[in-house]
Amino acid sequence: MMARDGFFTGLDIGTSSIKVLVAEHVNNELNVIGVSNAKSAGVKDGIIVDIEAAAGAIKSAIAQAEEKAGISIKMVNVGLPANLLQLEPTQGMIPVTSETKEITNVDVENVVKSALTKSMTPDREVITFIPEEFVVDGFQGIRDPRGMMGIRLEMRGILYTGPRTILHNLRKTVERAGVQVENIVISPLAMIRSVLNEGEREFGTTVIDMGGGQTTVASVRGQELQYTNIYQEGGDYVTKDISKVLRTSQKLAESLKFNYGEAYVPAASEESFQVEVIGEVEPVEVTERYLAEIISARIRHIFDQIKQDLDRRHLLEFPGGIVIIGGGALLPGVVELAQEVFQVPVKLYVPNQIGIRNPAFAHVISLSEYAGNLAEVDILAQAAVHGDESLRHKAIEFTRPVQIEQRVNPLPNFTQPKPDNMQPIADMETVTIPVENGPEPEQPKEKLTDRVRHLLGNMFD
Numbered sequence: 252m253m254a255r256d257g258f259f260t261g262l263d264i265g266t267s268s269i270k271v272l273v274a275e276h277v278n279n280e281l282n283v284i285g286v287s288n289a290k291s292a293g294v295k296d297g298i299i300v301d302i303e304a305a306a307g308a309i310k311s312a313i314a315q316a317e318e319k320a321g322i323s324i325k326m327v328n329v330g331l332p333a334n335l336l337q338l339e340p341t342q343g344m345i346p347v348t349s350e351t352k353e354i355t356n357v358d359v360e361n362v363v364k365s366a367l368t369k370s371m372t373p374d375r376e377v378i379t380f381i382p383e384e385f386v387v388d389g390f391q392g393i394r395d396p397r398g399m400m401g402i403r404l405e406m407r408g409i410l411y412t413g414p415r416t417i418l419h420n421l422r423k424t425v426e427r428a429g430v431q432v433e434n435i436v437i438s439p440l441a442m443i444r445s446v447l448n449e450g451e452r453e454f455g456t457t458v459i460d461m462g463g464g465q466t467t468v469a470s471v472r473g474q475e476l477q478y479t480n481i482y483q484e485g486g487d488y489v490t491k492d493i494s495k496v497l498r499t500s501q502k503l504a505e506s507l508k509f510n511y512g513e514a515y516v517p518a519a520s521e522e523s524f525q526v527e528v529i530g531e532v533e534p535v536e537v538t539e540r541y542l543a544e545i546i547s548a549r550i551r552h553i554f555d556q557i558k559q560d561l562d563r564r565h566l567l568e569f570p571g572g573i574v575i576i577g578g579g580a581l582l583p584g585v586v587e588l589a590q591e592v593f594q595v596p597v598k599l600y601v602p603n604q605i606g607i608r609n610p611a612f613a614h615v616i617s618l619s620e621y622a623g624n625l626a627e628v629d630i631l632a633q634a635a636v637h638g639d640e641s642l643r644h645k646a647i648e649f650t651r652p653v654q655i656e657q658r659v660n661p662l663p664n665f666t667q668p669k670p671d672n673m674q675p676i677a678d679m680e681t682v683t684i685p686v687e688n689g690p691e692p693e694q695p696k697e698k699l700t701d702r703v704r705h706l707l708g709n710m711f712d
Contacts, residue, residue, distance in 0.1 A: 261618030262327040266294050266464025267487055269308050271316035274619040283604045285320025287312045296483050297332040297465055299420045306427035326433035328622040329425055333439050333479040337412050341366045344405045354396045354404055356631055362406045363635035376415040378435055380636045382408040382628055395628045411437055436621050439469035439479040445617030446574055446600050456571025461579025463487045466553055470566045482556055486579035489549045496545050498529045511539050514550050515584030519543035554592040572596035578611035
């Protein structure tokens with residue numbers, strides 16, 4: 252796909268960090284010219300809960316990126332997580348009205364609008380509409396019908412909707428930070444297009460984005476998103492576990508995680524290091540293997556939840572296996588642990604942009620790429636959607652897709668430390684047909700890791 256030339260800025264508003272990336276598209280190549288990574292504020296579970304605090308953090312991240320890029324940022328392409336995302340296949344049809352019967356931009360916009368007359372309940376809003384194919388006088392599979400002659404123009408596509416409150420808060424926060432929203436990009440869509448090659452998207456692959464506050468999963472096959480879900484645990488939970496078990500500060504726990512951390516226990520050494528423990532006068536000796544047991548327990552728990560959901564939908568049968576990205580993927584041993592849990596090929600995706608070869612930036616890179624690669628028909632579709640407020644919000648009969656309730660399963664005998672007042676999100680949306688809950692997974696035989704989990708549980712109790 253040909254990229255549009257110009258500057259495109261991605262904004263990734265995460266629970267623990269906010270990333271801004273400025274990319275210049277020239278001759279179908281993407282060059283990163285500025286990037287920043289600032290501490291997040293006002294965001295919980297990927298959702299903005301304090302507009303002023305979040306806007307301040309975004310403003311700080313944008314200022315850093317502007318300084319590095321040497322340009323002023325006016326427009327951003329902001330990622331929207333899969334929380335409460337719904338999709339609805341829809342289609343439209345219009346007669347071609349021009350005397351020449353040649354299809355124009357106006358016809359494309361009108362056929363999109365005809366598809367939007369099937370609107371949604373007042374609490375939801377169209378995020379984006381993606382045309383999948385146009386049909387001209389019965390001839391199918393047309394990507395761009397403009398310039399063709401015909402009497403009847405049809406279009407099939409996917410309508411992505413989200414809660415109006417979340418979308419309003421997102422726009423308001425970004426504008427409060429002093430920039431305009433160019434596109435609201437559905438993060439899983441951008442992620443699979445950027446991270447996976449065409450073969451992986453065609454035959455089927457699952458991407459796991461290991462963030463600080465949450466872990467996002469997206470499965471694709473036949474170039475289309477098949478399933479997405481969010482698990483409200485991430486790298487920050489690993490840090491909290493270390494802090495609780497070792498009775499040390501969160502700042503020191505984070506340092507221990509990155510300096511000595513290993514996610515795959517068999518790869519950890521018996522070498523020890525000293526830890527300042529609250530209530531102890533002298534530092535305490537801790538082995539790298541013991542630290543790995545703490546880290547592995549949490550990450551394995553996250554992976555076990557994901558595996559259960561992927562297994563139920565037969566998504567682990569995809570030949571592309573699993574690709575891991577995100578800041579949590581930087582821990583040594585994550586790939587090996589994932590291979591042990593999922594029993595499929597697993598690889599770590601590392602962006603190949605100069606100076607930014609870091610899985611933590613894969614998501615924000617994907618936002619800039621996605622915006623730059625939007626085809627003209629996609630841009631016309633967005634104009635049709637967002638240019639007519641009455642169509643976006645008109646409340647007509649609408650069948651809501653069935654929602655899948657998110658489960659939060661605790662580790663066996665392992666108390667999950669949670670931030671104060673943290674509420675699990677019910678009604679987590681997926682884009683697949685829901686199935687009944689399967690049987691609970693069998694309890695594995697007790698191994699060393701399990702014994703440590705019991706020990707940790709007793710310590711918490």
